[in-house]
Amino acid sequence: MDRTTRQSGARRRGGPAGALTLALALGIGLTLTGGAGTARAAADVNVAKNAGFESGLANWTCTGGAGTVSSPVHGGTAALRAAPGGQDTARCAQTVAVKPNATYTLSAWTQGGYAYLGASGTGTTDVSTWSPGSSDWKQLTTRFTTGANTTSVTVYTHGWYGQAAYHADDVSVFGPDGGGGGDPDPVVPATPAGLTAGTVTASSVTLNWNGVSGATSYHVHRDGARVQTVSGTSATVTGLAANTSYSFQVSAANAAGESARSAAVTARTSTTPGPGPSVPRHAVTGYWQNFNNGAAVQKLRDVPAQYDIVAVSFADSTTTPGQIVFNLDPAVGYASVADFKADIAAKKAAGKSVIISVGGEKGNVTINSDASATAFANSAYALMQEYGFSGVDIDLEHGINSTYLTRALRQLSAKAGPSMVLTMAPQTIDMQSTGTEYFKTALAVKDILTVVNMQYYNSGSMLGCDGKVYSQGSVDFLTALACIQLEGGLDASQVGLGVPASPRGAGSGYVDPSVVKNALDCLTRATGCGTFKPSKTYPALRGAMTWSTNWDATAGNAWSNAVGPHVHNLP
Known part of the structure; x- marks a missing residue:
């Protein structure tokens, strides 16, 4: 979410619109293998070194945004994680020793965003293959033949501009030993410890x-x-x-x-939980700004009743990883913190949920270890107790670790109980596939998740669930991207449409409230659709979200006056 007004296009990311075409031309792959049924000569070895990244990036030359992680892995205890950024595709390469006039099978396992695998300098025809991304480990495979004088070949992998980070593991280049030897064959692993x-x-x-x-x-x-x-x-x-x-x-x-x-x-297991969050079947979420960036300054009491969930933006991080605090900004006009807490209590008495939002455009909280996960859970629960917040919103826009964020949210849920409201506001790029860290987190906490209000703005063109590219600012953009979440495992009640409240609320992606209403009708009633039509309706769709209640107030509350009643009258 924006803490400041953005200029048009200031946060645009290169979407996959051109990537699909260019990928076919530049297809580079990381995983190439012969498969279980492929016969190989007895002398064939895997000439790639450190093929499973167990020794970090040894033997590999990588551009920025690459490193090794302990989770997720396909085999062993490590895997490559490489994140494209700007003009960098996060390329990792290794030169392997080969024999002339020999055939090699190149393979690797990939997960996450776009991943390319290939071989260059073969002396004959260079090869490549690619994957558009996968939530599960997917094996890429290709073959190449070396030239009459070729003794070394470069194998490589990389991602794609503006796409999510990819993971790669267990690379193999099977063929005759070119003199450099190869990684040893696997042995039965040891028994796991520390369960x-x-x-x-x-x-x-x-x-x-x-x-x-x-x-x-x-x-x-x-x-x-x-x-x-x-x-x-x-x-x-x-x-x-x-x-x-x-x-x-x-x-x-x-x-x-x-x-x-x-x-x-x-x-x-615990006893049967009590009733869930007191959030209506169809709900409107609005972000309330704890700062002054030119939008109307308002107190929580001034937020219109059309908003069912009010996300206070934002919590602040501390020097302790994972820990958050809240600092009420004097610019919003409260005479005291007690006055602010009284407004929260009044909203809750009116049946509304007031939650604390974590992250935003300029904010970030690092949760990448058990210690930081516990620090987040403890500090977030402390804020809920001190201020009366009903839950938390995850709006981290600088990358997350799904493993440890999941642990943090589950620890918080265990403390707060089943009435906790948990929302998320990922960017469009974060929900393009179930393999992204955000999507994985949402699915991992599905049993305690209230709603994911993806930000359908400041993103540029994106892929819909039908594999076609859609431009932001249209009914098709909203419905075809929501479809990815609806078909990817989230319940319809956990999907909301996040849009700016006014043209000034975001750099790009604003749509008239009538477009939002058409998208809601398309998804729930199969009416008002554009060229994209969902395969079925989702009458339980949670509703809509906007950035922000302040920008809505600046425009005379036109957004909430139009979208609010429409959401509450969904089937």
Whole structure:
């Protein structure tokens, strides 16, 4: 969300509009492999070194935005994470030793945003392949033949301009040894250690364990039966009975086989939760500015009754990673903090939810460890207790770590209880696929999530769920992008349309309230659609959000007066 008025296009990102065409021309791939059924000569080896990134970026040359992570991984304990930025596609390359006049199979596993894999300097025809992104690990494969005098080839991977970060792991370049040797064949991994039970709900238990070198997957066992297979070092087992004790174990696996099961850990689910958040079936969310940027300055009491959820913008970070505080800005005109708290209490008495928003355009909170996750949960809960906030809004626009943000939100939920309101406001690029960190977080906390109000502005053109590119500012842009979330696993009640309240509220992407109403009708009633028509209707769609109540007030509350009643009258 904007803390200041942006100039048109100030926050535009290069969307995939041109990427699809250019990708076909520049297709670069990272994962190429022969597959289980491909026969190879006995002497063939994987001539790539540090193919699983277990030794960081050793043997690889990468441009900015690249590093290794411990989660998610396809195998072992590490994987490449590379984030394109500006004119940098986050390219990682390695020169491998090859034999002349020989054929090699190149492969790798990728996850996340656009990923390209290829080989250059082959002496014959250079090759490449690519993936438009995937929420699961996907293997890319291609082959190349070396020239008569070729003794080295460069293999590489990269992402694409303006797209989400990609992950890559377990690269292989199988063929005759060119003199440099290769990575050894896998052996059965060791038994996982450190299994612990984390957050529990009435129907789920979250498990965490230590990674095992050489493992490509982990099997989760409940009461002796395998119930889940994951690639990372955590899992949430769902579908459990309330107030029931379960025993869990984990084993590690790769192509060579499966390890013995870990020591068992026991966890008991909580009792059946009480009623959910007191948010209407169809709700309007508005961000209230705790600063003066030229929009109308207002107190919470001045926010129109059409708003069901009011997100106070924003919390501030501290020098302690993950920790947040709130500082009431004198510019908004409150005589005291007590007066502000009284307004929150009055809104809640009127049936509204007032929540604290974390992040925004200039704000950021780092949650990338267990310690920072706990610091966030503790400090956010402290603010809820001190001010009377009903929950939190996640509006982090500078990147998130889904693993630790999920842990933080679950810890907070365990403290606050089932009435906590949890909203999110990702940018369009953050919800293009279920493999993005934001989407993964939303799905991981689906059982406690109230609504995701994606920001349909300041983004440029984006892909819809039908694979077509749509320009912002149209009914099609709103409906085709909402469709990605609706088909990607979120419940319709957890999807809202986030738009600016006035042309001054954002640099680009403002649409007339009539367009918002048409989009809502298209998604819920199959009327008012543009060229894109959803395959079915979603009558439970939560509603709409706007930045901000202040910019709405500046324009005479035209947005809430038009969109509010329409949302509340949805089926």
